[in-house]
Amino acid sequence: METPNPNVKMWQGNVACAEAALAAGCRFFAGYPITPSTEIAEVLSRRLPMVGGNFIQMEDEIAAMGATIGASLGGAKAMTATSGPGFSLKQENIGFAVMAEVPCVIVNVQRGGPSTGLPTHAAQGEVMQSRWGTHGDHPIIVLSPCSVRETYDMTVRAFNLAEKYRTPVILLSDELVGHLTEKVEVPPIEQLGIVNRKKPLVSPDKYLPYELNESDIPAMANFGDGYRYHVTGLAHDETGFPTNNPEKIQVQLERLNRKIDRYRDDIVEIETHYTEDADILVISFGSTARSARRAVINAREKGIKAGLLRLKTIWPFPDREIEEISAPVRKIIVAEMNLGQIAHEVEWATRRSKPVVRVNKINGEPITPNEIFNAIIAQD
Amino acid sequence: METPNPNVKMWQGNVACAEAALAAGCRFFAGYPITPSTEIAEVLSRRLPMVGGNFIQMEDEIAAMGATIGASLGGAKAMTATSGPGFSLKQENIGFAVMAEVPCVIVNVQRGGPSTGLPTHAAQGEVMQSRWGTHGDHPIIVLSPCSVRETYDMTVRAFNLAEKYRTPVILLSDELVGHLTEKVEVPPIEQLGIVNRKKPLVSPDKYLPYELNESDIPAMANFGDGYRYHVTGLAHDETGFPTNNPEKIQVQLERLNRKIDRYRDDIVEIETHYTEDADILVISFGSTARSARRAVINAREKGIKAGLLRLKTIWPFPDREIEEISAPVRKIIVAEMNLGQIAHEVEWATRRSKPVVRVNKINGEPITPNEIFNAIIAQD
Amino acid sequence: MKNISEITINEQWCKSCEICVSFCPKKVYEMGRFYPIAARPEDCIACKLCEKLCPDFAIIVTAPEKPDLNKK
């Protein structure tokens, strides 16, 4: 037996998410229980009061999302967590957060769908919903962790991106990662690079909460800071007040979308293994990427030139990275626990110029390394 | 002055929708008011009681969707109508209708988004949400009318498809069409080809509500018909009861998706103008297609070989039709009141093999024929 | 020293609902062609009911410096 390192924890993914939120500065959590995300709420109901933060279980997911936005406007870093059905319910208010540019983190620990589906089983069916679930054109940032440690890191990153870009960020986990217990060496807080929202430097009478500035990211005053401004989900101008002026609306909505687009290189993260000389490229993300990695290693052991591209950022979609890395390969395999949501985007990115083989499963069971390996070695 | 034909009406799109629903056999409507869809509810609150049907205004959109599904299970053809924010709220229960295979019609009269956005202005921002708004992998049918008359026809068709394929169908209208008053010659009811759900022919003890049969569409008994079965949003087997068996789940979910995929040729409808010899193809849908049509006519008048492809069915996506029709053209223009949701799919369909020019507008103003015309004549 | 109320009506904001005209206990107002007119300001007892009831922030009543509340 070794003397244990106190920073090394055996944590569930959901526990790591909760702990990371605290480390990132989260001081408000509003939730509504739902399998398999509930542990995040449970841990935070115990831990937040210890650090002077607030936990509240709301009457439903809609209210939880509303309270999260309200708390963020009040100055707290705020988070909510849910799974499929609850994620559907939150959509209207997620759209509000996008439109009003309120930083917050929404965790979706995916389970089998559609509808009540498979509450205790993993799936990756909300790739598209996390992009398009709320009405109207809008940008969004979505990150997807494949391990407990990465759940920690990405939760911190989700807060950082939310604050930096004044936007909601979705952490798209899944039941497998959320319920997996795994070793985590908790990084020291100094290494987390905590980002806080940019506060206005001007006096209140000069403050434009939706300013068209050079960075495209307006500074954000908290309610009570002495800046008395207006926040609405209606189309608004720089002042935050509703407008009907088509020009003003167009520039604001364009800025809203550009704000994420132009920083996509800062937001998009991928990871590659053995892609340099690969002629078969496996693309995967979240828990399924673990199987993909093993399949690729197995293939390499058999002398097959397989490589892995793992998407850490799902949206904005790493299309350019995919196009570039897949350029030399002969075939692409996309493994995901859905019916091909990422595969469709990969086909777009690669102009359907080469075969994109889909390894899909939606019955609650994880995709095994072997299933991916078989796709690698299949003659097609 | 001529003697007016009693079948010729000057109707708003929303009125045509309501009247068509009655003609299609709709006898239950549950709604919650929201601009610009409210007239549908208003007309039906007056008209349904006249034909022995029921109108109910529920406490919110979630309840309206739930009541619609409940009524359909009770044997009524049922509909609900809403706009952006309400459409977001309905998503969880839409997923239930998909999973439990309950026929019903959901109308979304699109307005400017995201969030509260532009309540009284037209947009087409819910193309992707109507496909992916609810959690988990699922199929869906979405139709998009461009005129008042087509609103009538497509509402009838929406009911017919819902009953035929035992699925919710979304009618994706927009403020412009919904509030446009236009001449409609109401077709005689015999011409509507009314379809009713397939009832079980077997005795109750043999009835499998989610039977894996040759057609992929199980027969549907109404509650009270003497078939006492179970309906759930959980993953279930042929009997309708929840199961955890991966094989049974996989076959059911595959059937659910295949049920729409394999009949896509029956479902997909497009319309073309001057595409035979076109070297510039304009693709559009809904109200924007009206501008596109004029732009194409104007271009033809100037001797430019432009053609129009109008999508009447949005989902399943007319990818094959687009690929085929666009094959000979030099450039594609996609005009839509969003940031390129259809354009992205068009690029997929055409393998990004030729320029897809986007004519987009999201400020509440319609895209004018001239804006599209300019894209047609632009040198690129 | 003023000894009658000063009644200001903001015609930019007034929407002519006639609430002031109807509810003034002293019938100080009359309806003009478009806007109310403080026809009898001398009768005003500065109860400010009109000010409070005007939904449009269109009336400001300034009481006389020493309002004569006993005035008929």
Place this chain on the structure above:
Amino acid sequence: MKNISEITINEQWCKSCEICVSFCPKKVYEMGRFYPIAARPEDCIACKLCEKLCPDFAIIVTAPEKPDLNKK
């Protein structure tokens, strides 16, 4: 003619919660190793409380054809 209640316990369904044992007013049941046992069926007055309270549909009490309700 039976003159004591017939008590059937479905051990496939019983979950050993001991509700029957605890609430029978006549203490007819005793807990066995895994399942309750109707140890004193002769004391049963066929009130069917156990049947009603068993959450698992595991008890059926059939009253004697002419239940002797006066029996101690």
Place this chain on the structure above:
Amino acid sequence: MDYLQYLRLDKMPHIWCDGCGHGIILKSILRSIDKLGWDKNDIAMVSGIGCSSRTPGYVDFNTLHTTHGRALAFATGLKIANPRLHVIVVSGDGDATAIGGNHFIHAARRNIDVTMIIYNNYIYGMTGGQVSPTTPSRKKASTAPYGNPDEPFDISRLAQAAGAAYVARSTVYHVGRTDKYIEQALTKTGFSVVEVLTPCPTSYGRRNKEGTAVDMMMAQKANSVGLERAKNMSEEELEGKIITGVFVDKDQKSYLTRYNEVVEQARNAK
């Protein structure tokens, strides 16, 4: 009576924990139905999601297991579309009063012709013991590790204030009373609610050191006070007590009656 004729035997034994009171409530429901002699084909049972909401899966009626909290919305549509059906909604306290609270008060306001049986176990059982709107103050739950800061809802009072035609409360221990209330509710025109307190030893009892299901039912016995008696007790005396009884039983036109009247009137006016 023969319970088994109403059960889907292939789904038994049910999945509820040992000692869970949900089965006791289900039996009360079945006894009442049996007494009324209703045809199984004419009964629809609708639920949301939760342990209690599994009930429809076990009974041989037309059964509908909807989304969490929304049973009343579905039931409203079902009843209106097919008024011949006896529509019974079963719901947990969370399902009925947390996420479903709005549908609950609106069903009561509308006086829709549906009977709702609420299985109140003070907790979210199915998801493992999170705090519910009915968890008593200071009691522990997995999301209230320091004790519930909130005051609970009084479900019956809420139903009454919202306009229900029949409102009663019982406990699983008081099985005779429960039977009676459910039967009254089922035969009531309009919206009727029976709240039955039921032990959840697994997710509530254990965490709050309330012992086994038997202990919890003993506590029900000890702490229940009939409505009449409660009227003469002080607030302090009532602290921690469960008031049982029929809170509302009034004759008022139901939704369907009123809707038909209004429509009839409109038709005649034409």
Place this chain on the structure above:
Amino acid sequence: MDYLQYLRLDKMPHIWCDGCGHGIILKSILRSIDKLGWDKNDIAMVSGIGCSSRTPGYVDFNTLHTTHGRALAFATGLKIANPRLHVIVVSGDGDATAIGGNHFIHAARRNIDVTMIIYNNYIYGMTGGQVSPTTPSRKKASTAPYGNPDEPFDISRLAQAAGAAYVARSTVYHVGRTDKYIEQALTKTGFSVVEVLTPCPTSYGRRNKEGTAVDMMMAQKANSVGLERAKNMSEEELEGKIITGVFVDKDQKSYLTRYNEVVEQARNAK
């Protein structure tokens, strides 16, 4: 007092119809705030969507115009995150009790430290006159062309049953009373509700032939009965009457107090 200091003058005149009572309520709110001498920086006004919910746009506070029905949810998060703020929610009857009904009863149950002013005009004004949960029975609305079949909610009764600390009802005609109630509500710890009945001549009055705003306010005057007097009146006498007064005013710990207590206790136990 000087109302203008609280208004965003560049947004005036407001958009409410001529005779709409919403402006009268707003003035009552501003008078109460002025009397309390609160700093504008310390006030947050939160609304949902509706004509009434436009109020925040006109006042120079921290203002938040959320989604329809959800103001209380946002306000709850805001208040908890920044307890120093005086959080005032303004809401229409539809916003508060139709789509927002659940948040309403839960805010009351939690006794969250927020004041809610409900502008009850019996109708959905903004969307053009659809039936609301407070539309009186048989009255007409664009979605109740034959008359509303339903019974309306009694908002104050609902708030009371759900647990609010302060509940009062007034009308815009009774402006003095309204001022008093709003001031009491604003200074109450916990969840306080003031329901103010207000004429919507455009979407309600016209369709129901209730005349102009003046006529509708005259009717308020004629039909209002103070709570004390109402207690001695029969149901029949009360038919069609508006009962005004303070229904609840009790001292009970607010959400923030209770949450802090529980946490403190947990910390000390450590």
Place this chain on the structure above:
Amino acid sequence: MAFRYEVRLSGSGGQGLILVGKVLAEAAAIYDGLNATQSQSYGPEARGGASRSEVIISDGDIDYPKAENIDILLALTQEACDKYIVDLKEGGVLLIDSQMVTKIPEGNFQVVAIPIIQSAVERLGKFLVSNIIALGIITKLSGIVSEDSVKHAIRSRVPKGTEEINITAFYTGIELAQKWLDQNGPLNT
């Protein structure tokens, strides 16, 4: 080629211009056998602010249903006039309420100024019928629909009980237009 005639009716919300549009379109489409569309655009909000209602009349198909090249523009308020004049075609007709619109924008078009609202108040005692007076004027000036058709359309669209006063208002409008034409000579159309 098919003709396309564009009418824009502008003023402030609540002036009943949507109804006028619908009546005009119905007259053309139902009674005159033409095609017609009517659409509207609301202010920033459902009520208040400048608002417009548009009618397109054609003997062919009407694709784009919004006005771009307006034949006749009615402006009942200055704000509406300023905001909506843009699409009035060269030589088109600007019909204004002579009391409400006092600053006439520059441009190459024919102006018809008539005290519409005042006429409604003075001649019919009802502010509310200004819209139908305007409809009468437009019917006369444009000649695009027959008076009889409009009359029928009015009957079918206005609230029960208000038919007569509206018909009277309509003829008042026709009369005012005739008077204007008599005084100013015919329009170029």
Place this chain on the structure above:
Amino acid sequence: MAFRYEVRLSGSGGQGLILVGKVLAEAAAIYDGLNATQSQSYGPEARGGASRSEVIISDGDIDYPKAENIDILLALTQEACDKYIVDLKEGGVLLIDSQMVTKIPEGNFQVVAIPIIQSAVERLGKFLVSNIIALGIITKLSGIVSEDSVKHAIRSRVPKGTEEINITAFYTGIELAQKWLDQNGPLNT
């Protein structure tokens, strides 16, 4: 190359097998410096039915965290045994409760049958500690983690106040395993 050791713990919901998995994984990862993952799969519903908990232990990275090629399978019920035997590797160890699992599936593996539940009830008077007895047996049979590490992990994971009885149960398991080995000779591992 890195080794990978797979343990599957199966039984019915509520038997505490998730805890066992977590303790085992923690012993390996925190105290023995290896890598370890623990995962579980629930029945159709959150409770009841056959359930499993899996631990993977390795000195390298663990990618796929589910068992595929099981070294040791614990089965506390017949249903679990039948359902979860599939992935037991050739020559692997099937550890069963000798009273609960009476029909041993066919296959090429070594069977260790011990009356685990009975031992819990009889020797410790607590049905509930069967899981920790099983943990002791697995620790001994597998040799994959040190007894000390497991002991520490137990202390850190079990509910306060139950440490001692659980440690006793753990050593009971070790003892039962030792007895079995003494009687049946060593396993092939």
